[in-house]
Amino acid sequence: MAKVYLTGAGPGDIELLTLKALRVIREADVIIYDRLVNRDILKEAKEACECIYVGKANRHHIMPQEEINRLLYEKALIFKNIVRLKGGDSVVFGRGGEEALFLASKGIDFEFIPGITSAISVPEMANIPITHRGKSASFRVVTAYEAPEKGYAQIDWKIFKEDETIIFLMGLHQLRTICTQLINIGKPKTYPIAVISRGSRKDEKVLIGTLENIYEKAKSLPTPVLIVVGRVIEIREEIMEKVSCHIFRHL
Numbered sequence: 001m002a003k004v005y006l007t008g009a010g011p012g013d014i015e016l017l018t019l020k021a022l023r024v025i026r027e028a029d030v031i032i033y034d035r036l037v038n039r040d041i042l043k044e045a046k047e048a049c050e051c052i053y054v055g056k057a058n059r060h061h062i063m064p065q066e067e068i069n070r071l072l073y074e075k076a077l078i079f080k081n082i083v084r085l086k087g088g089d090s091v092v093f094g095r096g097g098e099e100a101l102f103l104a105s106k107g108i109d110f111e112f113i114p115g116i117t118s119a120i121s122v123p124e125m126a127n128i129p130i131t132h133r134g135k136s137a138s139f140r141v142v143t144a145y146e147a148p149e150k151g152y153a154q155i156d157w158k159i160f161k162e163d164e165t166i167i168f169l170m171g172l173h174q175l176r177t178i179c180t181q182l183i184n185i186g187k188p189k190t191y192p193i194a195v196i197s198r199g200s201r202k203d204e205k206v207l208i209g210t211l212e213n214i215y216e217k218a219k220s221l222p223t224p225v226l227i228v229v230g231r232v233i234e235i236r237e238e239i240m241e242k243v244s245c246h247i248f249r250h251l
Contacts, residue, residue, distance in 0.1 A: 001080075001109060002076040002077070002079060002080050002081075002082065002108065002109065003076075003080070003081060003082070003109045003110065003111060004072055004076055004082045004083075004084060004099075004103055004108060004109070004110040004111075005024045005028075005081070005082065005083045005084065005110070005111050005113050006084050006086075006090045006091075006096045006099060006100060006110055006111070006112050006113065007021050007024060007025070007083050007084060007085050007086070007090065007113040007115065008021065008086060008087075008088055008089040008090050008094070008113065008114055008115015008116070008117070009021065009033075009036075009037045009038065009041055009085050009086060009087055009088070009115055010038075010087075010088065010115050010116040010121070010200075011087070011088055011116060011117070011118040011121045011122050011125075011199055011200040012036070012038050012087070012118075012198065012199065012200045012201045013038070013125075013200040013201065014038050014040050014041055016116050016121065016200065017041060017115075018113070018114070018115065018116070020113050021113050021115065022044060024081065024083050024113060025041065025042075025044050025045055025083055025085070026044055026045065026046065027046075027081050028045055028046075028049050028081045028082065028083040029048075029049060029050065029075075029079035029080055029081050029082065030049065030050045030051075030052065030075045030079050030081075030082045030083070031045055031049055031050070031051045031052070031082075031083045031085055032052045032054055032068070032071060032072065032075070032082070032083070032084050032085065033051065033052070033053060033054070033055075033084075033085040033086075034054065034055050034056065034085065034086045034087055034094075035053075035055030035056060035087070036055075036086070036087025036088065036224055037085050037086065037087050038201075041085070052071070054068050054071070065095060065098065068099070069098070069099060069102040069103075072084060072099060072102070072103060072108075073102070073103065073106050073108060076103070076106075076108045084096075084099060086115070087115075087118070087224075088115055088116070088117045088118040088119070089114055089115040089116070089117040090112065090113075090114075090115065091112065092117045092118075092119060092141065092169075093143045093169055093170065096112065100112070117141075118169070118199060118200075118224075118226055119141045119167045119169060119226070120167075121199075121200060122196050122199030122200055122226045123167065123194070123196065123199075123226070123228050123232075125199065125200050125204075126194070126196050126199065126204070126206045126236065127235075127236045127239045127240065128194060128228055128232055128233055128235065128236045129232055129235055130165045130167065130228070130230075130232060131165065131232065132232050132235050135163075135230070135231040135232045135234065135235065136163060136164050136165045136230050136231060136232050137164070138162075138164040138165070139164055139165040139166070139167060139230075140159075140160075140164055140165070140166050140167070141167045141169065142155065142166060142167065142168050142169070143168075143169055143170055144168040144169065144170050144171030144174040144178060144227070145170045145171075145174070155181075157181045157182070157184070157185050158185055160182060160185060160187075160229075161185055161186060161187075163230065163231055164230065165228065165229070165230035165232050166228070166229040166230060167226065167227070167228055167229075168226070168227040168228075168229070169226060170224075171225060171226075171227045172195075172218070172219075172221065172223055172225040172227075175195070175214065175215050175218060175219065175227065176215045176219075178227065178229075179193070179211040179212070179214060179215060182211055182229065183211050183212075187211060188211075189210060189211055189212035190210045190211075190212065191210060191211045191229070192208070192209075192210060192229070192230065192231060192233040192234060193208075193209055193210060193211055193214045193227065193228065193229045193233070194206060194207065194208050194209075194227070194228040194229075194233050194236070195207045195209075195214060195217075195218035195221060195225055195226075195227050195228075196225065196226045196227075196228070197218075197221040197222055197223070197224075197225050198222060198223075198224065199224075199226055203222075205221060205222075207221070208233060208236070208237070211229075
């Protein structure tokens with residue numbers, strides 16, 4: 001009997017792929033993968049595996065979601081092991097839930113295999129803990145893409161008044177709006193914000209700024225980009241300062 005594995009590939013660093021994900025990738029007859037998947041992961045597939053790219057980038061879709069759903073169904077009628085591979089985790093703004101509902105409606109067996117979400121791992125690997133005693137006791141993960149007509153909820157900016165950590169995914173093109181809206185609800189212009197490009201990868205870039213100045217610093221960064229807003233960013237600054245002092249003492 002065929003089975004579709006809705007699998008998270010992690011934030012980009014191949015070593016952050018889970019053991020279970022690696023196992024099903026090696027056993028897969030077909031891998032249907034997205035843009036944010038590290039292509040080196042595909043090298044783990046067996047030689048006979050069919051790898052199909054269905055990536056999406058800034059509103060440009062190689063294949064619409066409805067066709068991806070149909071492709072998963074059609075491959076499940078032919079093959080035994082199908083891996084639907086997505087960057088990060090498949091249900092954190094990855095539309096894995098939609099694919100699961102479609103497969104269930106067609107009577108196709110499926111299984112979620114969680115991936116390490118970029119929302120937590122990318123800030124952490126950039127030395128930004130998303131919670132920290134005295135700085136933030138909670139965090140919120142938000143899609144920065146607003147399109148109510150396409151099913152994306154409109155952001156209620158008033159909910160961001162508290163000093164919790166806010167992680168925006170898919171937000172580079174909305175960076176100016178994010179900063180303006182947060183200032184409009186009362187956050188200081190000097191409130192800390194970080195923009196992390198290609199997090200966890202060898203060419204990662206981390207820019208630190210304020211709501212007032214980050215747009216000019218970060219507007220040309222390559223995607224994917226993750227945005228962190230919150231006082232936990234001050235912990236990164238403390239860490240980097242202590243590391244620098246330690247290195248200086250040992251020169």
